[in-house]
Amino acid sequence: MTAAPAPQVPVAPGRYRSRLPMGGGVSTGSGPDPASPWDSTLAALQTGQSFIKNKMVFSDDCLAAFAAVGTSGSKVRSEAGSLQLFNGTTNNDPITVPLPDGTTVKTTVAALFTNQSPLGQPATAFTYFNSTSSYWLPGFGAQQSLSTVEAQILHESLHGLGFTDGQIESALGIASTNTTNAITDRLQKLCF
Numbered sequence: 443m444t445a446a447p448a449p450q451v452p453v454a455p456g457r458y459r460s461r462l463p464m465g466g467g468v469s470t471g472s473g474p475d476p477a478s479p480w481d482s483t484l485a486a487l488q489t490g491q492s493f494i495k496n497k498m499v500f501s502d503d504c505l506a507a508f509a510a511v512g513t514s515g516s517k518v519r520s521e522a523g524s525l526q527l528f529n530g531t532t533n534n535d536p537i538t539v540p541l542p543d544g545t546t547v548k549t550t551v552a553a554l555f556t557n558q559s560p561l562g563q564p565a566t567a568f569t570y571f572n573s574t575s576s577y578w579l580p581g582f583g584a585q586q587s588l589s590t591v592e593a594q595i596l597h598e599s600l601h602g603l604g605f606t607d608g609q610i611e612s613a614l615g616i617a618s619t620n621t622t623n624a625i626t627d628r629l630q631k632l633c634f
């Protein structure tokens with residue numbers, strides 16, 4: 443953890459009220475969220491995951507995007523429904539991450555989710571290629587719409603199916619940058 447002052451995060455009235463009686467203590471000064479940001483993130487992700495798996499009807503534009511990347515709606519739906527969702531900050535497994543300039547950097551899963559991330563800012567999510575193991579930033583989902591959360595799940599599902607950010611960006615005509623939010627934004631536009 444860094445010694446940086448706690449960011450000021452606007453908290454909706456009553457957002458954490460129901461957790462207080464069970465909290466057993468109040469933590470101050472060490473992070474943006476006095477409750478458990480991972481619990482709320484996991485809940486939002488599970489809601490989005492369930493929607494994609496059971497209810498989502500992919501639009502033609504959405505299916506065309508999947509086809510351009512090299513996969514299909516049924517494969518993405520299956521992968522999204524199979525993702526195992528983990529707190530990214532608590533996993534110290536070593537990983538090698540591709541950067542937009544074509545180089546790679548050795549780091550750990552947890553380091554990706556800190557301010558010292560080689561990405562220049564904490565990652566939102568990291569999913570191993572050809573895997574269902576998906577790691578997420580605690581707090582994500584608290585201030586994002588459900589469709590943003592769902593679009594990020596679709597984005598991570600493409601990684602789980604083996605596609606790199608560069609491959610997805612190239613297939614969808616998106617410029618490669620340090621962050622890959624543009625992929626999520628595009629999927630959100632096309633699919634929701």
Ligand SMILES: [Zn+2]
Pocket residue numbers: 597601606607622625
């Ligand atoms: Zn990505």
